[in-house]
Amino acid sequence: MSDEQSLTHLDSKGEAHMVDVGDKAVTQRIATARSKIRMQPETLAAIESSELKKGDALATARIAAIQAAKKTSDLIPLCHPLPITKVSVDLTIDHDLPGVVIDVTCKVRGQTGIEMEALTAASVAALTLYDMAKGIDRGMVIEQTALLHKSGGKTGEWQNDDHR
Numbered sequence: 001m002s003d004e005q006s007l008t009h010l011d012s013k014g015e016a017h018m019v020d021v022g023d024k025a026v027t028q029r030i031a032t033a034r035s036k037i038r039m040q041p042e043t044l045a046a047i048e049s050s051e052l053k054k055g056d057a058l059a060t061a062r063i064a065a066i067q068a069a070k071k072t073s074d075l076i077p078l079c080h081p082l083p084i085t086k087v088s089v090d091l092t093i094d095h096d097l098p099g100v101v102i103d104v105t106c107k108v109r110g111q112t113g114i115e116m117e118a119l120t121a122a123s124v125a126a127l128t129l130y131d132m133a134k135g136i137d138r139g140m141v142i143e144q145t146a147l148l149h150k151s152g153g154k155t156g157e158w159q160n161d162d163h164r
Contacts, residue, residue: 019078019112021080021111021112024111024112024153024154025111025153025154026109026110026111027109027110027152027153028107028108028109028151028152029107029108029109029110029112029113029114029150029151029152029153030105030106030107030114030149030150030151030152031105031106031113031114031115031117031118031119031147031149031150031151032103032104032105032106032118032147032148032149032150033103033104033115033118033119033121033122033145033146033147033148034101034102034103034104034122034144034145034146034148035102035122035123035125035126035142035143035144035145035146036094036097036099036100036101036102036126036142036143036144036145037099037100037102037126037129037130037140037141037142037143038097038098038099038140038141038143039098039099039100039133039137039139039140039141040098040137040139040140041095041098042136042137043133043136043137043140044093044095044098044099044100046133046136047093047100047129047132047133048093052132052133052135052136053135054131054132054135055132057128057129057132057133058091058100058129060128060132061089061091061100061102061125061126061128061129061132062089062091062125064124064125064127064128065087065089065102065104065121065122065124065125065128066087066089066121067124068120068121068123068124068125069084069087069104069106069117069118069120069121070084070087070117071120072116072117072120072121075120076116076120079116080111080112082108082110082112082114082117083108083109083110084106084107084108084114084117085107085108085109086105086106086107087104087105087106087107087117087121088104088105089102089103089104089121089125090102090103090104091125099140100126100129102122102125102126102129103122103148104118104121104122104125105118106118106121112153113150113152113153114150115147115150118147119145119147122145123142123145126142126145127142130142146160146162147160148160
């Protein structure tokens with residue numbers, strides 16, 4: 001492995017450690033992640049019309065995503081706590097799936113990336129939708145959680161062309 005590809009979260013003894021980002025430049029960093037939750041058409045109709053016993057699943061999933069982005073360093077070992085400046089959550093009803101497509105964009109001015117926050121937020125939004133609707137559809141499937149785009153930092157711009 002080259003120095004560029006070495007595992008940064010392992011020290012010379014192979015033990016996990018948090019990477020020191022203190023000398024990295026502070027830059028605007030943005031990441032967008034997506035997750036999908038597939039369900040029965042009847043379940044999607046109940047979510048869309050806000051007819052679930054637990055309440056408005058889409059509003060709850062949006063709040064859960066924002067909260068998850070803010071709590072990522074508490075959930076994922078070795079992640080740095082970040083001063084997030086923005087979290088936007090787009091929940092799209094997709095009748096062809098059928099299900100909900102969740103896109104989350106997170107922004108920060110900082111010394112390390114914000115990809116994990118976007119991925120965590122999209123995942124938790126999907127989990128929240130599952131929780132809200134599991135009473136009528138336990139067969140829902142969370143799938144295709146992926147980073148779509150990131151910008152900023154040393155590596156600059158990156159686009160996932162496989163998940164548009």
